[in-house]
Amino acid sequence: MDYALVTGASRGIGRAIAERLARDGYTVLINYQSNTSAAEATKEAIEVSGGKAELLPFDVSDGKAIETALTSWEEAHPGEHISVLVNNAGIRRDGLMVFMSEEDWHDVLRTTTEGFYYITHHLIGGMIRARKGRIVNITSISGVTGLPGQANYSAAKAALIGATKALSKEVAARKVTVNAVAPGFIATDMTADLDEAELKKTIPAGRFGQPEEVAALVGFLCSDEAAYITGQVINIAGGMG
């Protein structure tokens, strides 16, 4: 069985990616932090469409929790192997640098970079040994161009881009690809507090994107057809960036 782990898959972009990968034949491991009812709804939606999914909750900013969850999963699934990893979970805590608290700086960095390190570090050996693997890191246009009020978020997402490029070169010969997807404004809970009417004026396409549009790109990057694409950052931002 082919397993795909999607972090932050209870809602938003992660949920759409989980549904897409399930349609593409993967058994999806739905990671989330605390919103069990949303995660269960994602699982149910996948199963209703004939797909397979399991819940795998842990906090991506907690290295010990990640090790415990992945080790328990492996013990419960002997001989099985996770061949797709989508590092999607992320948070924003916007504020101008002069007002930014230490906590907002560290929480945003930790969620993105610790999650990337601990999960990827745990799974990459299996992908290398199997000579099969896809890693997609969900960064942001904010990490590509920088956005005011997001020094923490831009730093975290830019770190993910650097890690994507470096790791892709380490594992390309082992048939493991590593790419980053950089969305612009996508309609999810994360952007629900933003002034959509005002922001739309700054987007060449004149609208927010949908989670399913990001999921379609991730689905392609995880397919066999994308075997020769690695180390790339692909913007999906309606012309921004």
Ligand SMILES: NC(=O)c1ccc[n+]([C@@H]2O[C@H](COP(=O)([O-])OP(=O)(O)OC[C@H]3O[C@@H](n4cnc5c(N)ncnc54)[C@H](OP(=O)(O)O)[C@@H]3O)[C@@H](O)[C@H]2O)c1
């Ligand atoms: N929406 C956008 O416009 C946009 C643009 C560019 C990039 N992105 C990036 O795309 C990714 C998904 O964004 P979204 O808009 O779908 O976000 P969202 O609607 O706020 O959903 C966030 C998801 O991440 C999970 N999560 C948050 N912190 C976590 C943690 N510490 N451990 C495990 N799971 C955690 C949440 O789980 P719970 O349900 O348990 O809370 C939820 O499933 C993020 O990395 C974000 O930075 C989003």
